[in-house]
Amino acid sequence: xxxxxxxxxxxxxxxxxxxxxxxxxxxxxxxxxxxxxxxxxxxxxxxxxxxxxxxxxxxxxxxxxxxxxxxxxxxxxxxxxxxxxxxxxxxxxxxxxxxxxxxxxxxxxxxxxxxxxxxxxxxxxxxxxxxxxxxxxxxxxxxxxxxxxxxxxxxxxxxxxxxxxxxxxxxxxxxxxxxxxxxxxxxxxxxxxxxxxxxxxxxxxxxxxxxxxxxxxxxxxxxxxxxxxxxxxxxxxxxxxxxxxxxxxxxxxxxxxxxxxxxxxxxxxxxxxxxxxxxxxxxxxxxxxxxxxxxxxxxxxxxxxxxxxxxxxxxxxxxxxxxxxxxxxxxxxxxxxxxxxxxxxxxxxxxxxxxxxxxxxxxxxxxxxxxxxxxxxxxxxxxxxxxxxxxxxxxxxxxxxxxxxxxxxxxxxxxxxxxxxxxxxxxxxxxxxxxxxxxxxxxxxxxxxxxxxxxxxxxxxxxxxxxxxxxxxxxxxxxxxxxxxxxxxxxxxxxxxxxxxxxxxxxxxxxxxxxxxxxxxxxxxxxxxxxxxxxxxxxxxxxxxxxxxxxxxxxxxxxxxxxxxxxxxxxxxxxxxxxxxxxxxxxxxxxxxxxxxxxxxxxxxxxxxxxxxxxxxxxxxxxxxxxxxxxxxx
Ligand SMILES: Nc1ncnc2c1ncn2[C@@H]1O[C@H](COP(=O)(O)OP(=O)(O)OP(=O)(O)O)[C@@H](O)[C@H]1O
Numbered sequence: 103x104x105x106x107x108x109x110x111x112x113x114x115x116x117x118x119x120x121x122x123x124x125x126x127x128x129x130x131x132x133x134x135x136x137x138x139x140x141x142x143x144x145x146x147x148x149x150x151x152x153x154x155x156x157x158x159x160x161x162x163x164x165x166x167x168x169x170x171x172x173x174x175x176x177x178x179x180x181x182x183x184x185x186x187x188x189x190x191x192x193x194x195x196x197x198x199x200x201x202x203x204x205x206x207x208x209x210x211x212x213x214x215x216x217x218x219x220x221x222x223x224x225x226x227x228x229x230x231x232x233x234x235x236x237x238x239x240x241x242x243x244x245x246x247x248x249x250x251x252x253x254x255x256x257x258x259x260x261x262x263x264x265x266x267x268x269x270x271x272x273x274x275x276x277x278x279x280x281x282x283x284x285x286x287x288x289x290x291x292x293x294x295x296x297x298x299x300x301x302x303x304x305x306x307x308x309x310x311x312x313x314x315x316x317x318x319x320x321x322x323x324x325x326x327x328x329x330x331x332x333x334x335x336x337x338x339x340x341x342x343x344x345x346x347x348x349x350x351x352x353x354x355x356x357x358x359x360x361x362x363x364x365x366x367x368x369x370x371x372x373x374x375x376x377x378x379x380x381x382x383x384x385x386x387x388x389x390x391x392x393x394x395x396x397x398x399x400x401x402x403x404x405x406x407x408x409x410x411x412x413x414x415x416x417x418x419x420x421x422x423x424x425x426x427x428x429x430x431x432x433x434x435x436x437x438x439x440x441x442x443x444x445x446x447x448x449x450x451x452x453x454x455x456x457x458x459x460x461x462x463x464x465x466x467x468x469x470x471x472x473x474x475x476x477x478x479x480x481x482x483x484x485x486x487x488x489x490x491x492x493x494x495x496x497x498x499x500x501x502x503x504x505x506x507x508x509x510x511x512x513x514x515x516x517x518x519x520x521x522x523x524x525x526x527x528x529x530x531x532x533x534x535x536x537x538x539x540x541x542x543x544x545x546x547x548x549x550x551x552x553x554x555x556x557x558x559x560x561x562x563x564x565x566x567x568x569x570x571x572x573x574x575x576x577x578x579x580x581x582x583x584x585x586x587x588x589x590x591x592x593x594x595x596x597x598x599x600x601x602x603x604x605x606x607x608x609x610x611x612x613x614x615x616x617x618x619x620x621x622x623x624x625x626x627x628x629x630x631x632x633x634x635x636x637x638x639x640x641x642x643x644x645x646x647x648x649x650x651x652x653x654x655x656x657x658x659x660x661x662x663x664x665x666x667x668x669x670x671x672x673x674x675x676x677x678x679x680x681x682x683x684x685x686x687x688x689x690x691x692x693x694x695x696x697x698x699x700x701x702x703x704x705x706x707x708x709x710x711x712x713x714x715x716x717x718x719x720x721x722x723x724x725x726x727x728x729x730x731x732x733x734x735x736x
Contacts, residue, residue, distance in 0.1 A: 111140040118275050127155050130220040131163075131177045134238050138166055139275040141245050145169050145254050147261035149271035160189035162215075165271055167261040170248040172198070174215045176233075181225050182217060187233045189350075191215045192377075196316065197267045198260065212251060212260075216244060315340045318572040319347050326533070326543040326565050328521070331574030332605040333588070333724035337546045338690060340574070341517045342373050344544065349380040354514025356384045357535065361523045363388050365690045368674030369519065389518070389528055390493055392535070393500035400503055404496045411492045414484035415439075421480075424473050431711070435477065437555040443478050444494040445525030446558060451475045497527045504534045512537040520689060521547035522597040523554045529563040545571075549597030550605055551721045553686055553714065556596055567600050577608040579692050581615025584730045588723035593716050605720060615726075620733045629697055630662050632731050633680060640694040643669065643681040645722040647701045647715070655682050655699065685718040688725050696726035700735040 118139030122132055131154070138148045146168040151157045154164070154177070164175040174194045176182055195213055215233035218241070219225070227235045236243060252260070265273055311319065315336055318329060329337050345356050358373075360366050370386035387395070390406075397404040415436060425435050448454045455471050485491060491499075516536035518524065524532065536543040543565075560567065577585050589606035620628050629644070636642055644659075646652045652668070659666045659680055669683020674691065681693065703715065723730055 110143060114140040114142055114275065121274060125154070128220075130238060131155060134177060134218055134241065135164070135274065137238075137241050138164070138245075141168070142275050144245070145257055146245065147257065147276055148274045149261065149264055150274050152270055152272050159183075159186050161193055161270065162190040165194055165264060166244075167257050167264065168245075169250040169252050169254060169257050170244075171212045171214060171251050172260060172264075173244060174213060176215070176217045178217055179220060179223070181235065187215050187217065188377075191233075194264075196311070197264055311336070311340065311343060314572055314574055314576075315343070319343045321572075323541045323544075323570045325541070325570060326536075326545065326560075326567060327541075328545045328547070328567050328571035328600050329574065330546075330548055330571065330600060330602050332548060332577065332603055332608040333551060333721070334577040334579030334585075334692070335574035335608060336576070336578055337548070337574060338369060338372070338519055339578075340572075341519060341544065341546050342369060342376060345373070345384050345515065345517060346377040346380055348515050349377070349383040352514065355511060357392070357513050357516045358384060358386045358519065359389050359392055359516065359532065359535075360519040360690075361389050361525075361528050362520055362686065362689055363390070364670075364672070364674075364687065365520055366391075368690060371674040389524075389531065390496060393496050393531065396500050397496070397503060400507075402499065402503070404491075404499060406493055406496060407490045410488050410490045411485065414488055414490065415481060417484055418477060418480045422477055425470070425477055434711070435474070438474055439478050439481060440492070440494060441525055441555040443474070444492075444498075445527055446562065447498065447527050447530070494525070494527060497525070497531050501527065501531045501534055504531070509535070509537070512539065513542060515542050515544065517544045517546060519546045520551075521545035522549050522552040522556065523547075523689075526558045526562045529558075529560070529565065533563055533565055547597065549595035549602060550593040550717060551689075551724075552595075552597050553689070553718045553721055555714065569600065571600060573601050573603055575603060575607070575609055576611050577605075578611045579727055580610060580612075580724055581728050582610040582613040583615035583617050584723065584726045584728070585610045585615075587617045587730060587732075588720055591716055591720040591723065593720040594713050596713075605724065615728050615730075617730045618732065620731065621736055622733075623736060625699055625733045625735060626658050628733065629699055629731070630658070630664075633659075633664065633697065636695055636729075641677070641681070641692075642695040642697070643683070643688060643691075643693040643725065644697045644699065645669075645688050645725060646682070646684050646699065647718060647722075649684055651699070651701050652683050652687075685722045689721060692725055692727055694727050695729040695731065696722065697731045698722050698733070700733045 115136045118136045119132070121139075122135055125132075127135070135148065135150065138146060146166055149165045149167070151161060151163050153161075157163045159182075162174045163177040166173040166175055172194065174191050176187060176190060191213060198213075217233050217235045219227075219235065219237045221237050221239050223237050225235075227237065229235075261273070261276075264271055318340055329340055331337055341358070345358060348354070348356055358366055358369055360369075366386040366388050370381070370384075373384065373386070374381050385392075394404045419432055419435070442448070442457070443454060446457065448457060451472060454475050485495075513536060516532060518532045521529075532545075533543060545560075580588065585605070585608060589604075589608070591605075593605070595602060595604065618632065620632075622628060633642060644655050646655060652670075656666055656668060659682065665679045667677055667679040667681050669681050669687035669691070672681055672683075672691075681688075698719070703712075723732075
């Protein structure tokens with residue numbers, strides 16, 4: 103038996119010798135390839151770089167696919183630069199994009215970079231952050247030992263996929279057309295039950311792009327462009343890949359920003375895992391943070407004293423009788439000033455009288471507009487008497503300063519994530535930061551997830567997209583059941599100027615999942631019970647509509663001895679603590695399990711509040727990857 107086996111291996115080795123005879127490869131490399139070829143009967147499929155031994159520096163010499171995964175192999179005399187081995191990895195990973203036909207379960211975790219050195223190599227060996235370095239006499243370590251993470255059919259399907267995606271790799275000792283299907287049909291690569299990646303931390307997932315994403319990563323746009331698509335469709339992922347792509351291409355300045363505080367910080371963390379070598383080339387800053395630093399750089403202070411701003415508003419609010427009569431909601435009028443009057447840069451009552459209030463819920467009679475205007479003037483006076491300014495003022499000042507004196511060095515690209523939350527002033531500022539060159543401003547957003555008062559169009563900031571951009575459709579985050587439930591939320595999209603898709607039209611890449619609709623009286627007990635029953639230690643978050651509810655749940659959990667972390671301070675890193683926070687704080691993030699406790703609904707008379715409430719609910723539900731727990735009080 104063993105004799106026959108060795109005989110067979112010897113035959114394969116000789117066949118490989120014949121096949122590679124004319125290749126001008128160094129002898130030691132040929133030996134390595136013969137060895138790989140001899141493993142064909144054990145389900146290894148080698149694909150050789152057609153340029154080998156003159157393989158471009160940032161490409162693999164060989165890709166070897168087998169049940170232990172996809173090996174990105176570099177045959178090198180000397181240790182390769184870290185950037186080169188990383189680039190070879192990324193190149194292969196990108197070729198595998200879309201291999202997850204329909205299932206999306208393929209993740210970067212199936213790939214490993216291995217550097218094989220000739221036997222006499224005396225330099226560093228072993229595992230480093232980026233690759234495993236071995237000498238040719240240690241090949242058994244690769245071929246025989248290790249966890250089997252793919253089925254034989256999956257390995258073959260991946261090898262065929264690689265073969266069909268590029269002319270750079272050529273199968274050796276196997277022919278992708280001729281290899282018969284094994285046991286029935288070739289499966290969709292990595293379907294659920296066998297997918298090891300589903301058990302791994304989900305951060306492994308984010309490196310593979312589908313065709314729509316990949317197209318948009320590299321496209322050049324002739325003006326501002328927009329990436330839209332429902333929750334979980336990989337908009338941020340795409341934006342980060344685009345930045346990485348641009349960073350690799352040149353040395354220009356790149357900016358990733360968002361109108362919400364924590365979003366850029368968490369994106370920076372994601373980027374750091376994806377392309378650590380490029381992290382230094384990209385600035386991650388909230389729009390306010392950027393404006394503040396920019397003004398400080400020009401010798402102008404721009405710190406906002408939140409407490410004093412609040413006091414200024416409250417002073418005016420406490421004096422007013424009329425507005426309360428129309429709508430007795432402090433938040434509503436605060437939004438009217440922040441998001442409509444100041445947010446749109448309206449500078450006269452006449453302009454305010456005629457402004458479209460689309461998305462602001464109901465009409466305001468003309469005399470209330472003049473009253474709201476007086477209220478605003480009063481607020482401005484309060485601010486100036488107290489010698490403070492609010493967040494809108496910071497953006498406005500930065501915009502004025504940029505108009506006065508543009509940036510000495512332009513950004514190559516500016517990405518604005520969560521763009522639907524911008525105000526018009528914010529949008530103008532982002533536009534001004536990105537400068538005049540086309541192809542610089544990329545807006546990433548989804549109108550159904552708008553959680554702050556909006557009611558403007560891109561044209562209000564002088565931006566037109568002319569159809570530039572991409573609409574994504576595959577939901578990689580939410581499992582089928584979660585997506586179906588969230589898709590039922592009536593979240594009206596008031597934002598998009600360009601084409602868009604509602605969540606109900608998104609296609610779940612991962613099926614299954616679980617949604618629990620809990621009805622009863624004692625939701626604290628029920629939620630704690632469900633939380634404690636989670637056995638896998640994976641991420642869980644309680645998402646609330648209000649800050650007071652966040653405080654309440656933090657207390658409840660702490661009293662129950664459960665370790666918690668407020669979402670407001672979470673930087674996006676993996677944690678076993680239970681995260682608790684508001685929808686706004688959870689934006690852009692994802693958790694394996696999400697709990698949505700019941701909270702009092704907004705007043706029935708306020709149309710807009712209800713709309714925003716529904717959109718926020720959609721955001722909250724779509725943070726859940728696998729499990730969603732909803733409570734309904736009785
Ligand atoms: N092509 C892909 N293959 C596998 N996973 C992907 C792919 N694209 C994105 N993902 C994963 O899907 C999840 C959601 O991606 P991302 O956060 O980029 O979506 P988004 O559209 O920005 O979401 P939201 O608008 O809800 O914040 C992430 O875990 C990401 O790693």
